[in-house]
Amino acid sequence: MSDPTWLSIPELGRSLRDRRVSAVELAEHFLARLERLGPTYNAVVTVLRPQALAEARQRDVELARGKDRGPLHGIPYGAKDLLAADGAPTSWGAEPYRAQMLRRDATVVRKLREAGAVLCAKLAMVELAGGMGYNQAFASFTGPGRSPWDRARWSGGSSSGSGAAVSAGLVPFAIGSETWGSIQFPAAFCGVTGLRPTYGRVSRHGAMALSWTMDKLGPMARTAEDCGLVLAAIAGPDPADPSALDRPFAFPDRSAERKRYRLGMLKGTLEKTQPEVRRNFEESLRALRDFAAVEEGLELPAYPYDEMASIVIDAEAASAFESLIESGRITELTAPEDRIGGYAGQVVLAKDYIRALRVRRPASAALDALLAKVDAIVGPTLPTVAWPIDAAFDKVYPDYPGGASIGGAANLCGVPGLFLMNGTGESGLPTSLQITGRALGEGVLLAIGRRYQQRTNFHRLTPPGL
Amino acid sequence: MSDMKRREFAEAIAFAGLAPLVGHRAGLMSFPALESGAGVGDPASLAKALTGAIRVQYGDRLREAEFEVITHQIQAALERAAKLRKVPLSNGDEPDFVFSPVRSPSVG
Numbered sequence A: 001m002s003d004p005t006w007l008s009i010p011e012l013g014r015s016l017r018d019r020r021v022s023a024v025e026l027a028e029h030f031l032a033r034l035e036r037l038g039p040t041y042n043a044v045v046t047v048l049r050p051q052a053l054a055e056a057r058q059r060d061v062e063l064a065r066g067k068d069r070g071p072l073h074g075i076p077y078g079a080k081d082l083l084a085a086d087g088a089p090t091s092w093g094a095e096p097y098r099a100q101m102l103r104r105d106a107t108v109v110r111k112l113r114e115a116g117a118v119l120c121a122k123l124a125m126v127e128l129a130g131g132m133g134y135n136q137a138f139a140s141f142t143g144p145g146r147s148p149w150d151r152a153r154w155s156g157g158s159s160s161g162s163g164a165a166v167s168a169g170l171v172p173f174a175i176g177s178e179t180w181g182s183i184q185f186p187a188a189f190c191g192v193t194g195l196r197p198t199y200g201r202v203s204r205h206g207a208m209a210l211s212w213t214m215d216k217l218g219p220m221a222r223t224a225e226d227c228g229l230v231l232a233a234i235a236g237p238d239p240a241d242p243s244a245l246d247r248p249f250a251f252p253d254r255s256a257e258r259k260r261y262r263l264g265m266l267k268g269t270l271e272k273t274q275p276e277v278r279r280n281f282e283e284s285l286r287a288l289r290d291f292a293a294v295e296e297g298l299e300l301p302a303y304p305y306d307e308m309a310s311i312v313i314d315a316e317a318a319s320a321f322e323s324l325i326e327s328g329r330i331t332e333l334t335a336p337e338d339r340i341g342g343y344a345g346q347v348v349l350a351k352d353y354i355r356a357l358r359v360r361r362p363a364s365a366a367l368d369a370l371l372a373k374v375d376a377i378v379g380p381t382l383p384t385v386a387w388p389i390d391a392a393f394d395k396v397y398p399d400y401p402g403g404a405s406i407g408g409a410a411n412l413c414g415v416p417g418l419f420l421m422n423g424t425g426e427s428g429l430p431t432s433l434q435i436t437g438r439a440l441g442e443g444v445l446l447a448i449g450r451r452y453q454q455r456t457n458f459h460r461l462t463p464p465g466l
Numbered sequence B: 001m002s003d004m005k006r007r008e009f010a011e012a013i014a015f016a017g018l019a020p021l022v023g024h025r026a027g028l029m030s031f032p033a034l035e036s037g038a039g040v041g042d043p044a045s046l047a048k049a050l051t052g053a054i055r056v057q058y059g060d061r062l063r064e065a066e067f068e069v070i071t072h073q074i075q076a077a078l079e080r081a082a083k084l085r086k087v088p089l090s091n092g093d094e095p096d097f098v099f100s101p102v103r104s105p106s107v108g
Helices: A009-017 A023-041 A049-064 A107-114 A160-167 A184-190 A224-234 A275-288 A305-320 A322-327 A336-340 A350-371 A407-413 A442-455 B006-013 B043-058 B064-084
Strands: A044-047 A076-080 A118-123 A150-154 A173-178 A193-196 A216-221 A261-266 A292-298 A376-380 A417-424 A430-436
Touching: A009 A023, A009 A224, A023 A044, A023 A049, A023 A076, A023 A118, A023 A160, A044 A160, A049 A118, A076 A107, A076 A160, A107 A118, A107 A224, A118 A160, A160 A173, A160 A184, A160 A216, A173 A224, A184 A193, A184 A417, A184 A430, A193 A224, A193 A442, A216 A224, A224 A417, A224 A442, A261 A442, A275 A292, A275 A376, A275 A417, A275 A430, A275 A442, A305 A322, A305 A350, A305 A407, A305 B064, A336 B064, A350 A376, A350 A407, A350 B064, A376 A442, A417 A442, A430 A442, B043 B064
Parallel strands: A076 A118, A076 A173, A261 A292, A261 A376
Antiparallel strands: A044 A118, A173 A216, A193 A216, A193 A417, A376 A430, A417 A430
């Protein structure tokens, strides 16, 4: 077959079923890329060659016998190294856990195996998913995540390896996680499609906990369609995770398809963004208007979303990592600021945490009321292209902090977001479009994303030299 | 901390940038200088007092410069909490979690 590196999941699936390629050949192809190119981007923690080839052989046997597990049958993938996978270390990106062996599979890993996908690698991430307050790209024992578009730029975090691996064609798709921005940033900086599902849509069992009430797991892939196929495999209830919702999700979701959609834009969303980001977003609006009406000037209900999210994360992370702090091994973290970033959380006042949980309730209702007025809210995913890898985050692009953003509110309130490359900006680096919707509205977001990607070709662009 | 001057570090963690989980511990961009009396008395004093709790537990492993950073982080967190107090809540406004005494679907 032709080079499978940049093929979508359906394209790879057709090749497998037409016997133009075997699952073993696909696994070999992507394992070789992971081994050869993974270190270039500091994207990989562990390549699972023997396990992947064994799984791939089994998938080939099954297909030969007529057993087809569905769209992900035989498709290689990588998992952010906060997901437990039996037989491999699960490092959480952090030196103190580098050799940690969790002898079980996360529910997501189990579900993907049942769907036929082949786990090829555990992928790099920012240590402890960024929960200690990192301020630089060099915040993982694997080194700073490097964007395949320019190794001198950050791949984003905390799902750094997931974004870079998909972007560089090391895997067709990957699983990332987001508590606050950790799929959004690498999707944007690496120019891939990322989906942050509704909180509870995907079981968190077996995933490192940073914030029990804000952590979400989701796919990163080439296209919205790919993300939908992966989400369909990993969504659903799980007795091991009480927060996992028993709400059906099928892809494609016919009920989400409309002749014309209603989109909204936050007032001021384009303020203080790089000119290229603004230009590309306006181009995106032109494509979206082919099948959607766009209402401008929406305003987020007035709640202190970012403040609530910070308090919730501080308090929950303080408990989640109390033993790390108690042990003193927090000093082994890579970024200097992370080594002391966990102490302040130890004295978050209980009444402040509880108040944040109480205010979140009316805030979520108010946000839902806004989102109910439209099918989705669109905006630039980020105000700039990928940041220079050696810059302190608080020093990068000071002229472009961005305008009104829905990110903090969306993460706090657990609503889904889809991120799609929508062009190139400064230095030829990717820019990205963000689509945010109501809780459990992934079907609508994915339908809009598919329509957008049918009209554009940015998801087909590949980093230079690859 | 050895490779970063104390002041630079304090500025770094206090920044207001748009970043994934970056700066969430410190003063975010929407915050003006701390106002005293924002619902918790003087947050600067409270931050110092809470730093004392850290000092009691972990004083043997942290340096003064690090305590200074931690105090700054605590103060910023208190400032954030003060923002939340501006949202009116009644006694019946519950936190958004539900405790379930049932641990197995087969029980009961």
